[in-house]
Amino acid sequence: MRREGNPEFIEALARGLDVLRCFPPGVRAMTLSEIAAATGLARPTARRILITLEQLGYVRSEERGFSLAPRVLELGMAYIGSMNLWELAEPHLKHLVAQTGESCSIAQLDGSDIIYTARVAVPKLVTLAVTIGTRFPALSTSLGKVLLAALSRDELNKALAEPSRSGITPRWTPEREEIEDTLRTVRAKGWAVTDQGLALGIRSVAAPVRDGEGNVVAAVNVNAHAAETTVDTLIDHHLPLLLTTASAISADWAAWQARPLETVRGAL
Numbered sequence: 176m177r178r179e180g181n182p183e184f185i186e187a188l189a190r191g192l193d194v195l196r197c198f199p200p201g202v203r204a205m206t207l208s209e210i211a212a213a214t215g216l217a218r219p220t221a222r223r224i225l226i227t228l229e230q231l232g233y234v235r236s237e238e239r240g241f242s243l244a245p246r247v248l249e250l251g252m253a254y255i256g257s258m259n260l261w262e263l264a265e266p267h268l269k270h271l272v273a274q275t276g277e278s279c280s281i282a283q284l285d286g287s288d289i290i291y292t293a294r295v296a297v298p299k300l301v302t303l304a305v306t307i308g309t310r311f312p313a314l315s316t317s318l319g320k321v322l323l324a325a326l327s328r329d330e331l332n333k334a335l336a337e338p339s340r341s342g343i344t345p346r347w348t349p350e351r352e353e354i355e356d357t358l359r360t361v362r363a364k365g366w367a368v369t370d371q372g373l374a375l376g377i378r379s380v381a382a383p384v385r386d387g388e389g390n391v392v393a394a395v396n397v398n399a400h401a402a403e404t405t406v407d408t409l410i411d412h413h414l415p416l417l418l419t420t421a422s423a424i425s426a427d428w429a430a431w432q433a434r435p436l437e438t439v440r441g442a443l
Contacts, residue, residue: 190216194224195233195250198243200310200342206240251308261293263427264395268295271397271420275413278398280305281384281424284322286337289313292393299400303343303374311373314354315345317381318394320367324358325383325391331358347372366418368409376401380409382421387429395421 197213198205205213211221225241228234232246264281271279272295281293291309303311313319313334323331335354347369349357361367370378381396397413404413 191224204237204239204242263431264293264424267420267424271416272297274416275397281393281395282318283393284313287313287334287339288341289316289319310341311343312339312341312345315347315373317367317369317379318396320361321381321383321394324361345373370406371401380414380417382417384421385425387432
């Protein structure tokens with residue numbers, strides 16, 4: 176599949192990225208055999224890739240096998256820095272947190288998952304820890320529903336065909352007809368709500384963030400604990416504030432896109 180129709184595809188690079196991505200959540204180290212099995216690579220090939228990644232500082236050899244090194248974070252932070260997403264979102268998220276008293280986040284879509292790219296949290300008891308880089312199944316989150324609803328049918332089919340790499344089994348696992356109905360409602364409303372679909376005790380409401388051409392490039396949400404915040408409160412009180420915040424972030428995003436190239440280079 177990788178090679179079809181693209182003679183420029185570099186298989187060696189893809190295999191190296193496969194190795195970096197094969198470490199599941201909560202697993203500190205993997206043996207060479209486990210890595211080879213997880214990536215579908217022959218042991219000698221996996222070993223050469225691991226030795227290369229170790230010399231570059233992205234993995235470490237341990238008694239049990241290999242583990243990811245902190246330098247891997249540079250890859251994700253390079254993306255965030257290039258988008259300037261945190262600088263754009265931070266003041267708006269902080270203001271929204273002050274207004275709602277709840278944690279607020281921004282996420283983007285990666286296959287059938289969402290990945291958190293910006294967040295301002297409040298110290299409350301939650302059932303799942305969330306930090307920048309956290310990955311959740313998109314369908315079971317308000318952020319994911321907003322992002323999936325913005326896709327074309329072909330894009331949606333492709334996204335849903337990819338298995339989640341979050342390591343989490345959500346409480347809500349709908350059939351395709353229910354998915355279509357849910358996303359149709361999100362498109363009509365322009366926002367999405369989730370009531371404990373991902374995990375018990377978590378409910379949230381999300382809205383889209385758009386670029387200067389009106390494309391949905393991210394989603395922003397207000398996240399609350401079900402024991403403290405009702406769905407009515409999310410929709411009646413938090414949602415209007417959230418929509419205002421999403422609009423403000425979208426405006427800043429569009430303005431950033433419209434900057435002259437030399438100005439953007441000077442700011443990085």
